[in-house]
Amino acid sequence: MASRQEIVNQAIWEANYDHWKPSDDEMVDIFTTAGLNAPSKSDLKKFRTATGNISINGQSIAWCGIFATYVLKKWGGLEVKWSNGGIVGAGVNKTWNRDGMRAGDVAVVRGKLDSKGRGVHHHFIITAIDYAANTMQSVDGNSTNNEIVW
Numbered sequence: 001m002a003s004r005q006e007i008v009n010q011a012i013w014e015a016n017y018d019h020w021k022p023s024d025d026e027m028v029d030i031f032t033t034a035g036l037n038a039p040s041k042s043d044l045k046k047f048r049t050a051t052g053n054i055s056i057n058g059q060s061i062a063w064c065g066i067f068a069t070y071v072l073k074k075w076g077g078l079e080v081k082w083s084n085g086g087i088v089g090a091g092v093n094k095t096w097n098r099d100g101m102r103a104g105d106v107a108v109v110r111g112k113l114d115s116k117g118r119g120v121h122h123h124f125i126i127t128a129i130d131y132a133a134n135t136m137q138s139v140d141g142n143s144t145n146n147e148i149v150w
Contacts, residue, residue: 003104004104004105007042008076008126011071015148016141019143021146021148024047024048026082027047030066030070032066033073035066036081036082047125047146049118055148062142064123065082065106066086067088067140068125069087071139072087072091078090078091078092080091087106093106095107098109101136102126105125106123106125107125107126107136108122109122122140124139124140127139137150
């Protein structure tokens with residue numbers, strides 16, 4: 001298992017030290033590493049021009065938590081997977097508020113309810129936190145324009 005700092009370093013590397021949109025092959029790797037079926041070629045073709053989420057079999061999928069799962073598994077060596085809208089497995093430290101938050105954790109921000117009445121949450125990797133200044137840095141998948149952003 002990698003250190004928290006290694007998870008942070010690799011998450012920042014995944015964001016290309018700024019931001020970028022994953023290619024088709026990279027999205028397949030993100031999904032399969034997270035324990036999911038890969039998006040189809042036609043879904044990936046639509047993703048290239050999409051500004052938010054990925055459409056898989058006509059269903060809009062927010063891939064922020066899938067990306068966080070990918071980072072923890074690929075770079076952190078954790079036995080985790082994405083299941084039913086959440087990261088599951090040993091060694092995952094998810095935090096729903098700022099108390100006790102540390103670099104290398106997955107933070108979850110509760111969002112509004114979707115059209116089916118389900119909570120929509122955003123997941124991201126914390127890369128730095130300064131409690132005194134009340135600031136935080138993160139790497140987010142499925143961010144602006146479907147990019148990975150630091």
